[in-house]
Amino acid sequence: MKTQVAIIGAGPAGLLLGHLLRAEGIDAVVVERASPDYVLGRIRAGVLERTTTDLMDRLGLGARMQAEGLPHDGFHLADGERLIRIDIAALTGRQVMVYGQTEITRDLMAAAPERGLEVIYDAADVALHDVDRDAPWLSFTKDGSEHRIDAAFICGCDGFHGPSRKAIPASVATAYEKIYPFGWLGILADVPPCNHELIYANHERGFALASMRSETRSRYYIQVPLDEKIEEWPDDRLWDELAVRLGPEAAAHITRGPAIEKSIAPLRSFVFEPMRHGRLFLAGDSAHIVPPTGAKGLNLAASDVHYLSEALSAFFQRNDNDAVARYSGRALARIWKSERFSWQLTKLMHRFPDSDAFDRRMQVADLDYIASSVAAQTTIAENYVGLPL
Template structure:
């Protein structure tokens, strides 16, 4: 097979890049190790910044997001038995939409198939060849048969555990990592929403988060040991922990319901640079990971491929590659700011096993400053909605 751009990975980054290229008249083929059913059923959180919403809308894949997503104009910080609202729209003029990642994937798959885009699911044995030359290729197995794609460029959108980042040359490569020593225990619950907006709660027992999925499904999280196991947590124990961490002096309580999904996710920050070498480029989780506290993961992936699509369009339309050559620097400016915000939110709201009493009081004092200072609340709001 021959194409202009070979894309490894059919997550939000790979699918959106393929669609943006299609809108610019650039051919691509997307390879994915999982089935279509698998990628559309993998439930992931989704808080979309204003810029992400605009990119999806302008690409013609935002109709269902607008119809079914929950537009939020604020978030709440809870600590000391009280909740404090940060008015995102009043402070920044922007908002966020809660719309799960797997729904974005469904929209993008539908758009690519409607445009006769080439999506190859359930491929295995992916290997990259000649990415340091002008004629890179990708070999793989599909439907039990060996195959190869010759391309002008190869784009790695295959996540942290994918094959593309290890294919980057080691010379000059640098990885930045922060492991936080705790995780999030997440549940999906059949119940009416407990709140119209997200609640980020800091408690001495640990962090907790109240979110929504639909008018009948809640998504709730609480800080836990990443080595713990869901079997150690009965429904009664989960509700007792959430009530304890989310307790409010005004009598508000989280709504209970049938828990139909449980899982534990780790918390880490990670950046690998450079994000390009020869004709190989990385985007999304292939190059960086953020803790979910800042709600930046999918937004960074969208930002990466938006920059990359512009560079590829310039290359094919104008015969210039200055945007492609500057891709890493352009992407990293956005990435490091999101890494900072995610680290800051994580540090602000979680309990740390090695924290001294002084450090805990500093954490409480910082929260008080955020909710009482318009300047600090604006800084949080600007970073949260991506207004920078």
């Protein structure tokens, strides 16, 4: 098989890139190791920046998102009994949208056949070849047979553990990583949210987050040690802990229910650069990971594929090699700013095991300043709603 662009990974990054390329008349094939049901079973982020919603609308795929998503004008930072509201609509003139990553993926997946975007699922043993030459290619196995795709470019949208990043020699790349000494224990339940906006809570027992996927489905998290076990957290214990950490106002409106899903996710900050080697590009989690505190993971993937689709369109339409060369620098400039915001918000709202009384007083001082300063709230709002492309 031959195509102009071979994309590895049929998550939102890979599918969104494929749709953007097809909209420009560029041939693209997406290869995914898992089944469609498995892909749709991944429960991920739900807060979308304007960058992401604009891309969906531009493709004509945002109708369900606009109908079912929840526009949010702000969110809250909680410290004990205090709620500090960040009014992002008033401060930036923009909103964020709560609409699950699974639903974005479902919309992109459903539109692929009619848009001429071929997606090959259940592709095992995907390997990249000759990425530093003018004719790279992919190999994989499916249904017991070996397959090959020749392409002008390969785009790795295959996540942190995929093969794409590993195809770039260590001698030409640098990885930056920070591992946080805790994880997030999350519960998903079919209950109404305790607040119509998100609440990020800093409590002496650790961080907590009240979020949602819809008006009838809630997502909650608490900070736990990395060695914590799911079995140690039956539903009742988790609901009790959430009520304590989120504070009395939120606790009074928590509706309890059985968990649909419960998991513990470690937190890390990670950036791999450059995001291009020869004819191979990286986008999304294959190149960077952010702690979920800033709600940037999916949104950074969307900005990556925006830049990448522009670069590839310029190459195929105008033979513009400079656009291809600029991709990594353009993407990384926005990535590092988002990494900074997510890192700062994580430091502000979590209790670190090695923190002392001075560190805690700094958190209190920061929150006091944010509560009283329009300038500080504007900085947070601008970053939360998404920096310009």
